[in-house]
Amino acid sequence: MFSLRSLEVFYWVGHLHSFSRAAEKLNTTQPGISQRIGAMEELIGEPLINRTTKPITLTAVGRAVFGHAELILRQISAMQADLQLNRKTQRRVRLGVSETIVQTWLSRFLEQSSRQFPSIDFDITVDVTPSMLRSLQEGEIDMALALGPSVVEGFTYLKLNDFPxxxxxxxxxxxxxxxxxxxxxxxxxxxxxxxxxxxxxxxxxxxxxxxxxxxxxxxxxxxxxxxxxxxxxxxxxxxxxxxxxxxxxxxxxxxxxDIALPPLSFYAFYPRGVGGEILGDLARIAQRTSATHAGGATLKNEVFDFVMPNDAII
Missing domain, CATH: 3.40.190.10 (Periplasmic binding protein-like II)
Known part of the structure; x- marks a missing residue:
């Protein structure tokens, strides 16, 4: 039937609505992505993707395959977490960060993350919040430590600390x-x-x-x-x-x-579901690190899920 890699490729193409973004996410080439999708379609005998729409969309058969692929990948992620394989698997996390965090507690977050997950490598981009949230939706980064709260379709956010x-x-x-x-x-x-x-x-x-x-x-x-x-x-x-x-x-x-300004409130944004498990762990490390920076204040372990997009600027 389908290999696990093919299901993973198809899931990310469907999730990101893009061959090129899926290729970047999976650290492979766009022709390789297209070849795997084509092989799946040949085996099924029907198209899985509407290539004429921009962005690309899934066909009815494609949506059915997508649902099964997501269930399988979630189960594998759960097994890896139970066996603590995620601590041993080499992985690259593309992290977007506000400069305020860079100047304060980012180095301690990276140190703590490396201790818990020594096989993770970080690619760090420093940017303003609106750009980072767009990059999240477009699959260009995996996680953002940014101003919030804000609504990003398909993503969860976890409260970090406030900066006066x-x-x-x-x-x-x-x-x-x-x-x-x-x-x-x-x-x-x-x-x-x-x-x-x-x-x-x-x-x-x-x-x-x-x-x-x-x-x-x-x-x-x-x-x-x-x-x-x-x-x-x-x-x-x-x-x-x-x-x-x-x-x-x-x-x-x-x-x-006399000019009273509310503080800057920062949040960790990361995807729900497949691929989000280890990012959730990293978000909680960021929460603990930021609480320590804020003088040991206890932050509520609140996680918020949203499904509707919102382009409002913080």
Whole structure:
């Protein structure tokens, strides 16, 4: 009948709606993927995939095969977990990470993950949340440590930790080290990109509480934001603990402020079902690591499942 590898190939083609994405996911070639699917269709005597649609879809027979393939692969994953084979099998995990986490607890997460799963290799991409969530849906990464909560079709998310947002400035830049709505209009605010929560929320607050258009300089690199603040270009608005030595040796000071901003909340996003078991383990390691970084606070072990997509930006 079908080999286990062929069922795995077919499952990921159907799940990702793409030959090329399935090939990347399985670390093989697109012609190899097409050959296996073609062999399955020849054996059954009917097409499994509608190749004329974009993205590709499954035929009625294809959907039936997909359901059986998923059940078989889930059972194999359960057996591997029971026998702890997932700790021994070499695997590559493509991980998307927010830079705030990179600057704070990512290294400890990687250390703890390597101890528990020594055969896992990580390919790490640092990006903003909207891009990472798109990459998850398109199968370009396996897991994301990103801002949330957010709804991603076919994925689960697990709450990590919160980071308070603070304004930082060079000593003497802001009188009395106190930032108000009034004097905030005097200096550019240096913060995260336009398609992220801090920018949108800050801009809305400043527009509603001042009579001037806000001056907000955005950048996806925290190190660049820090350098600009050190050069006296403006006031940095970043998550607590994400700046490097400048905040510790007094080159940049935390400002008291009248501008109240909710914290950044981070979550681990990973797929439900096939392929998600070991990623769930990694998400729980991330949760424990982030709780330690937050000072030992206990986080609820809450996992959320969603099936409807949502393109809203955090």
């Amino acid at each position: 947002l603070h304004f930082h400035a060079m000593p003497g830049l802001v009188a009395g080290r106190h930032l108000t709505y009034s004097n905030a209009a005097t200096f550019p605010i240096l913060t995260y990109p336009r398609n992220t929560y801090p920018y949108e929320h800050l801009r809305d607050l400043l527009l509603r509480n001042t009579d001037r258009p806000p001056r907000i300089f955005t950048n996806s690199s925290i190190s660049t934001i820090e350098k600009m603040a050190l050069d006296g270009i403006g006031i940095a608005l970043v998550a607590e603990g994400s700046l490097r030595s400048a905040a510790h040796d007094g080159q940049l000071q935390v400002l008291s402020t």
